[in-house]
Amino acid sequence: MINTKDPALIKAFGDRIRSLRKEKKLSMEKLAELSDIDYRQLSYVELGEVNTTISTASAIAKGLDIPLRELFDF
Numbered sequence: 001m002i003n004t005k006d007p008a009l010i011k012a013f014g015d016r017i018r019s020l021r022k023e024k025k026l027s028m029e030k031l032a033e034l035s036d037i038d039y040r041q042l043s044y045v046e047l048g049e050v051n052t053t054i055s056t057a058s059a060i061a062k063g064l065d066i067p068l069r070e071l072f073d074f
Contacts, residue, residue, distance in 0.1 A: 011048030016074040035063030
């Protein structure tokens with residue numbers, strides 16, 4: 001079986017979310033609320049500790065009020 005987890009990619013994705021969140025001057029708590037996800041889950045995503053689902057990524061994009069594809073512009 002091929003290992004599809006790429007730690008560098010997962011970290012870059014989390015960094016991108018953190019950067020967009022800070023650009024919009026949102027706390028992690030507020031973005032979690034706007035995204036309707038648990039604060040800890042958002043924290044793990046931003047830290048690159050989890051390979052998140054596309055559903056969670058979509059929720060975060062909605063919370064940031066941006067198209068989903070913009071999360072992947074890194």
